[in-house]
Amino acid sequence: MKAKHELKIEHKYFQAVKDGRKKFEIRKNDRGFQEGDLLILREYDPITQEFLGRIMKVEISYMTDYAQQDGYVVLGIEEIWEGEELTEIKKVVIPKFVAEFLGSHWEDGEPAKEDKADLIRNQEHYIRSFGTSELKNWIVKADNFILFVEAAMNGYEVEKEKLYYVELPVSIWNEHLGELETKYGYLKYDITSDETKIAVCDPWNLRNFKSKLTEETIKSIDERYWAFAVEVEG
Structure with a gap:
């Protein structure tokens, strides 16, 4: 059973993958990536902080953490044809305090009216609304807002606390x-x-x-x- 992970990728890297010149991704392994999983790569402009519309599906063909920063992995990827069946959306893993925030603001962790795109467009508003809380400190880290959105829209698992x-x-x-x-x-x-x-x-x-x-x-x-x-x- 294949899991699906949705990721943003800058335009210059998206094009390199599309052209077949870039056959790997270096990512923080906060999604529990496995060989055979599918990545939905969404072209992204970091300056305007907007998605550009193009989407590409790739499959993880190989994984290694050799010579990487702690917690990061190299993913060997291969583009796949449209129409490949996705049988599972793998839930993101978030800390307990983030899950508590989602549970207190949205029933069952779901936004009442806003869709995922709206959450992303208005991320600055949401970050400001968190004030100086522990949640803000977590959410401003690289890519954690995307994790937050995916948790809100697709459900989540709570990270096990260290003992x-x-x-x-x-x-x-x-x-x-x-x-x-x-x-x-x-x-x-x-x-x-x-x-x-x-x-x-x-x-x-x-x-x-x-x-x-x-x-x-x-x-x-x-x-x-x-x-x-x-x-x-x-």
Whole structure:
């Protein structure tokens, strides 16, 4: 099943792809690109911030992140003929606070009256309306307004929040050595009772003593704990 991703592309690059001279795209991998996915490339003028009307469909034939900036990939692309069947529109992934904004302003994350083109034409108005909020800081990043529009129009998935252990140095009396030694304790948080404790545990049985917590939860318990947060792998 092919997924479809709609992307803007500057005129000079659009033409190079159209002419067959440019057979790759370097993109931030915030869409979960996969080989075989389809890209809908929309010709765009960055000066007027308007789409120029031409659209081209290409297929991802190859992917690599070799020697790229963190989070970016090189996509090998091949133009495809009109009429290829699109069986799935892949939803964009957005942070939780963006999803909360969409949910509070538009029922089911859908604009009531405006279409996608209108949202894009009036992006400055929307950005100004966000004030100095966390949302504005996210939306002014490269291409994030397009992500915002796609989320509003086509639906979205919420980005999974990172989880952390809180690893704290604890002094323990070693009876065999007759002195204090430093071990690591882990914050255990019971959300039902809002109770916290620090436990030193057997390294082979960490799961019974560690709590996986979000940054927000850790800071809500005590801001000072954040300095000892260790991201949970996987």
